Amino acid sequence: DGGITQSPKYLFRKEGQNVTLSCEQNLNHDAMYWYRQDPGQGLRLIYYSQIVNDFQKGDIAEGYSVSREKKESFPLTVTSAQKNPTAFYLCASRIPGKRDGELFFGEGSRLTVL
């Protein structure tokens, strides 16, 4: 079955450490996205990529980094510069060429900073 796989589902990090969240899709979608979700808040866009080897900052990119070396993969690194990284992180992809196309989400990764 096609879909988006995020790992790990739960992750604990000590302050000052970088962590990388994995996002893999086999839907053959060009566009991929990372959102952050906090309790009582909407999804906020961190980074997005419309095509391989290209990505753009979203609304809250500070303290995060991404890469897009393969169409299937869009990993997110939460760096020590991110002041409040504890959150639920969601990766999504979208069918190319559809401006109003729906997003397909993974199951999320919950990051807790100890």
Place this chain on the structure above:
Amino acid sequence: SQKIEQNSEALNIQEGKTATLTCNYTNYSPAYLQWYRQDPGRGPVFLLLIRENEKEKRKERLKVTFDTTLKQSLFHITASQPADSATYLCALGGFPSGGSYIPTFGRGTSLIVHP
């Protein structure tokens, strides 16, 4: 600044009734609006899309309306069931700076259907 508002209070209804959820927006001219369902600890799942030139869309027990004059969308679930209990997110996409059509999400409204 652009703002999307969904009722932060949970909506509690009895099984069999129609649930109506609201999504209001300001300082925005969306080209489309989407509704998603999110269960606790899971990723959102797409339900319905409605475009700016459409007034109403239906899918099985779901109905969504889009009033660009009132800047509001209503999402209805008829004959609601306990299994419909979840958080429902609205997302708007349009023409923000840069020409991107990436949807912007509201915070969602929790629906609780009591048996």
